[in-house]
Amino acid sequence: MQEKPFCFSIGHLLPYSMSDSNTTDITNPSTFILLGIPGLEMAHVWISIPFCIMYALAILGNFTILFIVKREPSLHGPMYYFLCMLAITDLVLCTSIMPKTLSIFWFSYREINFSACLTQMYFLHCFSVMESGIFVAMALDRYVAICDPLRHSTILTNPVVAKIGLAVMLRGGIFVLPYLLLARQWPYCSNKIIPHTHCEHMAVVKLACADTRLSNYYGLFVLFSVIGLDVFFITVSYTQILRAIFSLPTKDARLKTLGTCSSHLCAILAFYISALFSSLTYRFGHNVDQHFHVLIANVYLLVPPMLNPIIYGVRTKQIWDRLLQLFTHKGT
Template sequence: MSDSNTTDFTNPSTFILLGIPGQEAAHIWISIPFCTMYTIAILGNFTILIIVKREPSLHVPMYYFLCMLAITDLVVYTSTLPKMLAIFWFNSREIDFSACLTQIYFIRCFSVMESGILVAMAFDRYVAICNPLRHSTILTNPVVAKIGLAMVLRGGMVSLPYPFLVRQWPYCTTNIIPQPFCTHTAVVKLACADTRVNSYYGFFVLFCVFGLDGIFIAISYILILRAIFSLPTKDARLKTFGTCGSHLCVILTSYFPGLFISLMYWSGQNVPGHIHIFIANLYIFMLPMLNPIIYGVRTKQIQDRLLRLFTHKGA
């Protein structure tokens, strides 16, 4: 295949995505769980958006933030998974250089936005539990809108250097990316230059953005748990803890699997590369599918509104 040969070039117009390297014969079967997750995520997140829009009682900060989370999940899915499925189904491996940079930007941007939204949701739960009488005056609709705008601007600005850094390097050995979509790390590995600035900026984002977000969430829940354990009765403690149970489940599914995958990359030297890629991609696409399920299962208001929605349709 001539377009995937390793030749001398400095600015490739396209890259070749391999999907899951070494597992080309099984791509059709590998596509099944990803296609299933895509369908569930689209239906689940759109259902959340429709329910919150139609139900006035859900027009409160927690559900506004949940809608922001649903939108970020939908954007991450639609910017990556259609191309991934095209590789699995039609062997459509070629991707334009600009489209590759766009994928990198959207993945980074909306990952930062999602992390910020989780912090905002933790703050909402902190105010609701620790200062319930002031919740409606602290988190007003204009304040929620400003928080949402701040998350969008932060994600856009923090992620903006990634495509510019990737674009400036010469690529002189190969244009083959052993991934089903473009990632910053995979593309930078192909550059024929000293790309340490990319690594330094990546570590900066990891520690100063995701690290600080994790610290803020941890502090919020320490204060929340302290307030919960100070309540006089067990029933009151369980009822209050239940109001932040959904968000806590999302936090656990976001951070702990990511930590496990990071440890696997550092210590699992004997694990085949295609297993690394499959598990990492499964983790990336599983979260947007799980978020609406978690809130749908654990939030009575959403369950009731969903039941009424289908009951009226059936009637």
């Protein structure tokens, strides 16, 4: 008798799973089943409350940033254009997962179409790579503004900013495309349960009844070559920025210049720490509980989009002033 292929089994989690005797290859399953947060099903409604609040704050905050920058001609510059790109990326990131996640928590609607699952996976990882690229572009903007301020307006012109934005978008789309192509060609088992709130790449790959080392290796390649290089370039930029700041003659000048970078640094830390922790834990944290994996993955996609508008709104004086003027004007 021909040996049956190994299939990732989590049948003890939910009665959706099938017995091993019924395990067969399915090249293109019609649907997958998203469990939500395994082991915490009874608390889904309570967990949905902070998730919903964070999502609402992310939507409100990022749309506010876009509105203020569009409304104020004085904010039409490279730094704020990159900030708008970041806001759009954050909106897509959190919106790619939260409607489905909330439908699982509130209505127990766990099914997701195979094509919809792969589309969600593509948007999720594509815009994560794009967000990392935008942080590099923002670090470049701060480097030029502080280390070569007289040439800032001639180096980072509107066409250059547009080309940088296009390059960031194309890089994200091209590097993540193999995720989609590989996931589509794997044969899948009859067990179609994804122990997650959304179609994360590694969670989908684990359902394939095939040798998926190529997907695993490519995922690590993207993690270390794309994200790793981005962190390297940001580190180099800020090393030069800090050298320039500490060479300023007065303490007030140093603090004022450092203040223009603090919001960017806070946003970078919020994104990269949660992203790297989530990705590495999923691949190497075999002793970590499944529900912790899923919670961290959701925090990574919700907290930075929620925090970025708050960080930039509070720490960036021009945006904070325009926001206060907007509410003051409406109140009079």
